[in-house]
Amino acid sequence: MIFDETYFGLFATKYLSHRYYFNIHPPLGKMLLAVPAFFRNVKPGFDFVSGVSYGDFNFLPLRFLPAFLGSVLPLLIYLLVKELGFSKRVAFLSGFMVLLDNAILVQSRFILMDIILVFFIFLSLYLFLLSRRFPVFSYKWHLSNIFLAISLGTAISIKWTGFGILGIIWFLIVFQDRLFFTFKKEIIVKIGLLFILPLLLYFLVFAMHFYLLPLSCSKDCGAVLGDDFRERVRGLSHYENNSIEQGLFVKFVETNKAMFISNFDTETSYPYQSSWYSWPxxxxxxxxxxxxxxxxxxxxxxxxxxxxxxxxxxxxxxxxxxxxxxxxxxxxxxxxxxxxxxxxxxxxxxxxxxxxxxxxxxxxxxxxxxxxxxxxxxxxxxxxxxxxxxxxxxxxxxxxxxxxxxxxxxxxxxxxxxxxxxxxxxxxxxxxxxxxxxxxxx
Structure with missing residues (x-):
């Protein structure tokens, strides 16, 4: 059990025990991790303490999705580079470097969110480029844009970082494709498909999250729910207990408020933290x-x-x-x-x-x-x-x-x-x- 597996593994198994939890990220990534665990009859109750051996606990289904998406990511990058119009040599070299990057491999081996997020970011870009091939309003155009909307909705529902690819695609639609100089019908359809639908999917993910977790939190409600955090969000009545009778939209808004507050918490630090300019x-x-x-x-x-x-x-x-x-x-x-x-x-x-x-x-x-x-x-x-x-x-x-x-x-x-x-x-x-x-x- 290493690093953030202690959190994401725990939260994924909450969908098996149906006990509520809070996390600073949207819930879809943890839901997706839980799907293979559900079909493999993984039993909840493991404590997910860092450094502790799994013992008899069947952890492999929880690691399945990052491993699978990490293994097909080089192929996706190959297809993306080809769709960008570059040669097979360029596509192969790009995929080869993704395949043999140690960091990408490590992140694919464990119960972590980032490879899932990265996969849907680049799948969204690939589907956007693919949709440009087809005549507007053709069957393939509609189909590719629907899949693009689902991919965008998935990305933003895993981590808010996913909104980056939504912004990139809309920048390209407006300034490269000159959307507002096209037919009004195309403008309306694209706004509906590629803006409203991803946001609707984001909302529906939270609705499913609340539905699947009807039981009150008894322990391990979420790593950020310490006394300091409770104090900062004391006005938000829903962040740790789904048993409170509230409207769905109120739950959605209050949970996202709590996520926002926690994401901008500057009081925490980490020994291996680093600044953005040092990453390359x-x-x-x-x-x-x-x-x-x-x-x-x-x-x-x-x-x-x-x-x-x-x-x-x-x-x-x-x-x-x-x-x-x-x-x-x-x-x-x-x-x-x-x-x-x-x-x-x-x-x-x-x-x-x-x-x-x-x-x-x-x-x-x-x-x-x-x-x-x-x-x-x-x-x-x-x-x-x-x-x-x-x-x-x-x-x-x-x-x-x-x-x-x-x-x-x-x-x-x-x-x-x-x-x-x-x-x-x-x-x-x-x-x-x-x-x-x-x-x-x-």
Whole structure:
């Protein structure tokens, strides 16, 4: 039992015992975790204490969904990059880096929310791009937009971070697709499908949450429900007891108020907290687990593949440099067509939104908050790398092949080298010290 499994595992099993709980995030992620547990007849009652062995408790169904979505995420990124209009080489490199990033793998192995959230963020973007293929109001157009609305509703109902992709898609609809210069019927339908429907799904998730948890909370009502928190939200009568007779909308509003207050709680801190500007450099990984076995110790870290994370900076900085040079300093350098794809803007916008959205957050932040931006940086790097090869190795097929093999090998070596920190393999003190390239990683 490691890290936030103590919370999310506990909350997921509340849907099996039907006892109410409160959490600072919307409930859908925990509901989805509970579905495999329900079908596998997992019995509630396990205490979910950090560091405690599962014993006879059947934890595998609770870990199923993050593991499954994490395993198909590289394929989704491959399809997304293809839908963005880039080559199979770019798509393969992007998927390969997602596949062999240690942090993404770690987050997929446990009862955690972030991979579920990341999957639906990028599924939403893929479905949005797919919907652009089809004639407006055709059967496929309607179908793809309905699935997009469901995906958007799912993302915002897992964590509020999901609202980022909703904002990105609406920015693209308004400014790239010039929505308000189209037919009025299309405007109305898109507002209904891609704005009202996701928000309606968000509300319905809470309605289901209240319906499934009719029993009062007796213990383990939620980690944030300490005396200080009770004092701050004492005017909100519903945040810990679903047995109070109230209207559904009142419950919904009061619970979201309590979530908002807790999300902006600045009194708490965490030893492995980190600031948003340090995330691209992976300056402060998170130690999830540590256990000694004589002369060796097992560690599990939220720790990325340094070659994926650090090379990703090149893609982001490289494109911002070219934009500044071309549009602000009239620097007209003849570049391969790859650099001029209009969909580069989508990737830069995604990276900017999922990095800048944490700038104003006063509550402590952690490295895993960077995961959506990381994947945008991975795709940007892959496209940038393709453009560089087109510039300097266009006439040398062997040169291009050697460069690709070199990058793929570097990523594979980084993954294997740091894999003991991913899988919790016992390592000696000497080996551990060798892997701690930066003092802040300890």
């Amino acid at each position: 450099f992976m300056a402060r990984p998170i130690k999830y687990f540590e256990e000694s076995y004589g002369d060796t110790t097992s560690f599990i870290y939220f720790f990325g593949n340094p070659f994926v994370w650090w090379l990703g900076i090149i893609g982001v900085v490289g494109y911002f440099y070219l934009i500044i040079k071309n549009y602000f300093y009239n620097f007209k350098l003849k570049l391969p067509q790859t650099f001029y794809s209009k969909n580069i803007f989508i990737l830069l916008l995604g990276y900017f939104v999922y990095t800048s959205s944490f700038v104003m957050v006063e509550r402590f932040t952690l490295l895993y908050h960077y995961l959506p931006a990381l994947i945008f940086s991975i795709i940007l790097l892959s496209v940038f790398f393709e453009g560089i090869l087109d510039m300097y190795f266009r006439r040398s097929g062997k040169g291009v092949l050697c460069m690709y093999i070199g990058v793929l090998t570097l990523i594979l070596v980084g993954f294997v080298y740091f894999s003991p920190l991913t899988y919790g393999l016992p390592v000696s003190t000497e080996k551990y010290n060798q892997m701690m390239w930066l003092d802040s990683w300890r």
